[in-house]
Amino acid sequence: MDPVEYEMLRHMWFLVARVPDLKNGVASGSILGEELVVYGNEGSVTVAQGFCPHRDVALRLGQLRDGALECPYHGWLFETGSGRCTCIPSLPPGRGRVHTALRTYPAEVAYGLVRSCLGDPFLPLPRLPEYVDDSWRLGACEPYTPNCGMRLLTESFRDKARFPFVHADSMGHVDKVVKPYRITRDGRRLGWSSSPGSEGVPEDLAGEFSHRLDYHITMPVFALICVSSPSGGRRLVAQVATPVSADGKTVRQFWLAGTDAESAAQESRPGRRTRLERQVFEEDHPHRGEPVVRRAHRSTFTFCFR
Numbered sequence: 524m525d526p527v528e529y530e531m532l533r534h535m536w537f538l539v540a541r542v543p544d545l546k547n548g549v550a551s552g553s554i555l556g557e558e559l560v561v562y563g564n565e566g567s568v569t570v571a572q573g574f575c576p577h578r579d580v581a582l583r584l585g586q587l588r589d590g591a592l593e594c595p596y597h598g599w600l601f602e603t604g605s606g607r608c609t610c611i612p613s614l615p616p617g618r619g620r621v622h623t624a625l626r627t628y629p630a631e632v633a634y635g636l637v638r639s640c641l642g643d644p645f646l647p648l649p650r651l652p653e654y655v656d657d658s659w660r661l662g663a664c665e666p667y668t669p670n671c672g673m674r675l676l677t678e679s680f681r682d683k684a685r686f687p688f689v690h691a692d693s694m695g696h697v698d699k700v701v702k703p704y705r706i707t708r709d710g711r712r713l714g715w716s717s718s719p720g721s722e723g724v725p726e727d728l729a730g731e732f733s734h735r736l737d738y739h740i741t742m743p744v745f746a747l748i749c750v751s752s753p754s755g756g757r758r759l760v761a762q763v764a765t766p767v768s769a770d771g772k773t774v775r776q777f778w779l780a781g782t783d784a785e786s787a788a789q790e791s792r793p794g795r796r797t798r799l800e801r802q803v804f805e806e807d808h809p810h811r812g813e814p815v816v817r818r819a820h821r822s823t824f825t826f827c828f829r
């Protein structure tokens with residue numbers, strides 16, 4: 524990876540875990556090769572270095588005890604927020620505390636997802652559109668680890684020319700010719716709209732393909748599609764890529780799906796649409812983890828940093 528880009532990415536927010544992944548209050552994550560531990564709960568989450576400063580044990584194997592992270596090897600406790608070591612069980616009582624702490628990083632929970640940043644963040648967190656409010660039903664779905672870089676993954680999200688070749692099972696027959704569409708730019712956000720049209724889509728989903736599709740990409744890795752029905756109901760799928768390796772060649776694909784109240788009421792088979800979205804992602808990565816499909820690194824999006 525270009526060293527300038529690497530340094531800039533260290534100052535950007537990325538997703539590291541889902542709140543439901545906090546088993547025993549602890550989960551693991553990674554950004555640009557930095558192994559991280561995530562601990563706490565939705566109300567107070569801490570992101571810190573992934574290995575214990577004592578003997579380098581993986582802290583993802585630890586657990587929450589009395590609100591602090593307990594290392595699984597010698598039981599040192601690291602408090603939430605500061606990462607400060609507050610207890611060393613092997614020391615005699617009254618011995619005083621050892622002055623050590625985990626290196627911690629900025630952390631925030633939104634939409635059931637934990638975000639963090641390796642340096643001081645220099646850009647605000649990408650947000651869902653303003654029309655997504657508390658009446659929406661939102662769920663963070665199980666992430667994937669496809670074998671491609673974050674740019675290709677983000678590009679792929681809006682790549683309509685692949686539909687008839689990759690997504691025939693989920694989408695039916697889609698015209699191979701992509702009609703021209705106009706892209707607008709607002710700061711870091713690109714947007715465009717279309718109506719794909721499709722034949723052979725399962726009957727209960729056929730309406731999806733005559734609705735308006737609004738795409739947004741907030742550079743570099745936040746991609747979103749909002750489907751609006753003529754009656755006003757909306758649903759969305761958002762994809763956020765996290766570069767988990769230092770060279771950017773391995774990515775963790777987080778995604779969430781949501782419906783507004785009207786769209787949820789129209790669902791004849793609850794959960795069907797989310798399952799369809801999952802199928803689409805799985806069709807994109809039929810050989811998950813195998814380097815068979817793509818070159819991992821390409822500088823398509825570097826213009827957004829200049």
Ligand code: FES
Nearest residue numbers: 575577578594597
């Ligand atoms: S290795 Fe973590 S407390 Fe010893």
